[in-house]
Amino acid sequence: MVSSIIQALLNGLVSGTILAVPAIGFTAIFAVLRYPNFAIGSLATIGAYAGWLANVRLGWPLEASFGLAFVGAGIATLAAEWLAVRPLEKSGALMMAICSLAVGIVLENIVRFAFGNEARGFNVPLMRDIRFGDLRMSPQQVENFAVALLLMALLWAALNLTRMGRAMRATADNPDLARLKGVQPGTVAAITVLVGGGLAGIGGMLVALDTAADPLTGFRLILSVFAAAVLGGLGSIPGAVLGALIIGMVEELTVLLLAPNYRTAIGFAVILIVLTVRPSGLFGERAG
Amino acid sequence: MSGADSITQLPHNGWLARTQPNTTLQGRKFAEFCLEVSGGKRAFFMMPQTPFTQSTFNNFKIAYDKVGGATELLIYDDKKPSLRTEVDQAMRYNADCIFVGGYLTDTTVLLRDLFRAGFKGKIVGPGYSINQKLVESVGQPEATEGAYGMLPSPQEGSNGWKKVADLIKQASPDPFSCQIYDHINLAILAMAQAKDASGQAIRDTVRAVSQGGGEKVDNAVDGLKAIAAGRKVDYDGASGPCDFTELGDITDVKFRYEQVKAGKMALVRIA
Amino acid sequence: MSVLSIEGLAGGYASADHIVKGVSMSVDASEMVAIIGPNGAGKSTALKLAAGLLRCTAGRVWVGGADITAASPQSVLAAGFVLVPQERNVFGALNIAENLAMGAFTTPALMRQRREAVYARLPLLAQRRSALAHTLSGGQRQLLAMGIALMAEPKVLALDEPTAGLSPMAAAELFATIRGLAKDGVAVLMVEQNVIEALGACDRGYVLVDGRVVREGSAGGIMDDEDIRRLFLGGRKAQRTAAGY
Known part of the structure; x- marks a missing residue:
């Protein structure tokens, strides 16, 4: 039993790290644009298909395919933002959130129309797991784990060491002052949406690499992503990472300790408990 | 078409029989x-x-x-x-x-x-x-x-199956087309047997033409002739032998x- | 000629409401000028209109000869006009060094050099450069807000109630710092509730009542004016006593 719990935690660590990538995208968009973009699931799906297109149809290596997943999903997010969500800015965050939900459904069906309903596997060899004692891990998991960590490190560097990254954090923290200091809100919003959507796309491709790309790839993630972001505190990037790790591990432990089909319930339960007990989440913004 | 057990467990009073296995x-x-x-x-x-x-x-x-x-x-x-x-x-x-x-x-x-x-x-x-x-x-x-x-x-290779293949012009007809073919044949035969073109007639006599021995037929035309000649028929269709339990499930x-x-x-x- | 000239400025939060009803002011280099007046007189609104944060319905604003009326934040900064808002005037989630960097967002090439200059002038910021702004005390936060403003090397520094919420000692220190800036040539225009301290620190003052300038002159002259004393200063003193100072 001990080894199976450790194994489940290990699986959860990996799936949580992968989950963190789209969760960062989701929370970053919330931090700057102040609305939850529920299209993030479908955008992850678009990333998965863009990556699949690059890898299988165009024969690109995985590294380059990740690039297309990022760019494809990023552009789709930006287009959705400009065409559908932004025009509703005056109606408030709730309308924007509802609009993003609708955008997600439209995008999912565009994917169905373009690629069909079948699952599409990536051109990566399926390898047997590496075993150490009672534990096992797949080489793909290790690779995905590394990609997710690398991406987070890059994002950290971009946010902390570059002028634009600093402006993004400043805008998320205090948009009025940032504007007063000459930051153009439109530019920051566009970059945030592009990067946030791109991260969702890479998240979708990471999941699809381990399984396959299908029109619901991202939809399956959305509840976990949302739960992770709420748990960590909406708008907090470190919060999203920690939230994703916790959600990832809790989901795997559910399989062992409860029943696997309660996974969805766990996501909702986490959201409910956090919103009731500590609405600002683990790393939530300070009041006021 | 449903295979869920609960369907035939509903109080349908014999009005339901299905060719999809539960x-x-x-x-x-x-x-x-x-x-x-x-x-x-x-x-x-x-x-x-x-x-x-x-x-x-x-x-x-x-x-x-x-x-x-x-x-x-x-x-x-x-x-x-x-x-x-x-x-x-x-x-x-x-x-x-x-x-x-x-x-x-x-x-x-x-x-x-x-x-x-x-x-x-x-x-x-x-x-x-x-x-x-x-x-x-x-x-x-x-x-x-x-x-x-x-x-x-x-029932691949059966006479009924071959007839469906000809009718829908497909070398290998899917199970659902075969089942529909059987539904129609069974309804016609049951009405002929009861000499009454009503739902009640189908409900009461479908098992008299679908099972219980007799002349094997795989389409309504042959079956109608046999029934007219006063012979007992046992329909054996495209999807299978089409024998039903009391509840209406395929056996x-x-x-x-x-x-x-x-x-x-x-x-x-x-x- | 004045570094900052404001002529007939009018406007409010919405295009319909006229909180400020035609205000004219000017500030010279190295001069410290206070805007005082009762609550709701339109003091802060006047600063926001001048900075372009609110859209004015009439009037003109010049900084060093450049017309910055209703200009973009970038142009206002470039002209050398920097407003320090009363609240939320630092980036709480960023550390001091990053806050200062944001002050020179539009001039990245000059950022490091200017930041060293700010550190030299305000050593406290240098000591705590990696502290997150939301961990600072009220006085330190105002100092940081000032530092962020200095990163733009302003010709005109507009301060909206810089000593609000500060202890008398912290307020005095802040006034001394501002005085130092003025000595180096910056034109300072501040809105203040602490009337006596503000007039004590400033060279001149404008008294705003109901969106209009009702009195202007030397700080000493305003402080000695019997009407003004009765209207505000007496009232303020009474309030302070009641508030338990």
């Missing part, structure tokens, strides 16, 4: 085939939450219990992007056969994870998920090689068994 029958057939191909008596049953998961498993278990075997059910979440922990559970059970009862997408995930875990036993599943599409979506031939898929099958149905061989679906048998 889960009781399917569960039993699944188990019999698992026992046969694995040669062992330990099966792990993995299926997402559906209205027929529990009843399919219950009937699967009855068949295993009957031969002194052991089986365990794991209901998984088919929206989970990875099923590693679930597969760990299956591996720990040391099954010689795993029945995978999901749909295409989650079965893809499951088979990939079973391969990674190095599962060496037999894999059996419904033909709507273990098929050529699965082989492609899994992407790695070794991961699906040897897996079995089984589906209720029309037996043929299954089509296939196996992935060298990345292609190969017919094992129809029985």
Whole structure:
């Protein structure tokens, strides 16, 4: 039993790290644009298909395919933002959130129309797991784990060491002052949406690499992503990472300790408990 | 078309009879085939939450219990992007056969994870998920090689089946077209037998023309002649023998068994 | 000629409401000027209109000869006009060094050099450069807000109630710092509630009542004016006593 719990935690660590990538995208968009973009699931799906297109149809290596997943999903997010969500800015965050939900459904069906309903596997060899004692891990998991960590490190560097990254954090923290200091809100919003959507796309491709790309790839993630972001505190990037790790591990432990089909319930339960007990989440913004 | 057990358990007073096999029958057939191909008596049953998961498993278990075997059910979440922990559970059970009862997408995930875990036993599943599409979506031939898929099958090669093939101009008509063909023939024959073109007539006499011995017919035209001549008929159609229980369920149905061989679906048998 | 000239400025939060009803002011280099007046007189609104944060319905604003009326934040900064808002005037989630960097967002090439200059002038910021702004005390936060403003090397520094919420000692220190800036040539225009301290620190003052300038002149002159004393200063003193100072 001990080894199976450790194994489940290990699986959860990996799936949580992968989950963190789209969760960062989701929370970053919330931090700057102040609305939850529920299209993030479908955008992850678009990333998965863009990556699949690059890898299988165009024969690109995985590294380059990740690039297309990022760019494809990023552009789709930006287009959705400009065409559908932004025009509703005056109606408030709730309308924007509802609009993003609708955008997600439209995008999912565009994917169905373009690629069909079948699952599409990536051109990566399926390898047997590496075993150490009672534990096992797949080489793909290790690779995905590394990609997710690398991406987070890059994002950290971009946010902390570059002028634009600093402006993004400043805008998320205090948009009025940032504007007063000459930051153009439109530019920051566009970059945030592009990067946030791109991260969702890479998240979708990471999941699809381990399984396959299908029109619901991202939809399956959305509840976990949302739960992770709420748990960590909406708008907090470190919060999203920690939230994703916790959600990832809790989901795997559910399989062992409860029943696997309660996974969805766990996501909702986490959201409910956090919103009731500590609405600002683990790393939530300070009041006021 | 529904295979859910609960349909015929509704208080329908005999107004319902169906050609689609119910889960009781399917569960039993699944188990019999698992026992046969694995040669062992330990099966792990993995299926997402559906209205027929529990009843399919219950009937699967009855068949295993009957031969002194052991089986365990794991209901998984088919929206989970990875099923590693679930597969760990299956591996720990040391099954010689795993029945995978999901749909295409989650079965893809499951088979990939079973391969990674190095599962060496037999894999059996419904033909709507273990098929050529699965082989492609899994992407790695070794991961699906040897897996079995089984589906209720029309009575391939029977006279009724050949007639449907001619009618819809398809070399291999699907089970549902065959079943519709049987529905129409049975309704016509029942009305002829009762000499009354009403629903009541069909309800009362459908079993008189569908089963119980007599002249085997595979279409309404032949059957009408026999009935006119005063002979008892026993309809044997395109989808199967079309014999019904009291509740309205089909008593037996043929299954089509296939196996992935060298990345292609190969017919094992129809029985 | 004045560094900052405001002529006939009018406007409010919405295009319909006229909180400020035609205000004219000017500030010279090295001069410290206070805007005082009762609550709701339009003091802060006047600063926001001048900075372009609110859209004015009439009037003109010049900084060093450049017309910055209703200009973009970038142009206002470039002209050398920097407003320090009363609240939320630092980036709480960023550290001090990053806050200062944001002050020179539009001039990245000059950022490091200017930041060193700010550190030299305000050593406290240098000591705590990696502290997150939301961990600072009220006085430190105002100092940081000032530092962010200095990163733009302003010709005109507009301060909206810089000593609000500060202890008398912290307020005095802040006034001394501002005085130092003025000595180096910056024109300072501040809105203040602490009337006596503000007039004590400043050279000149404007008294705003109901969106209009009702009195202007030397700080000493305003402080000695019997009407003004009765209207505000007496009232303020009474309030302070009541508030338990």
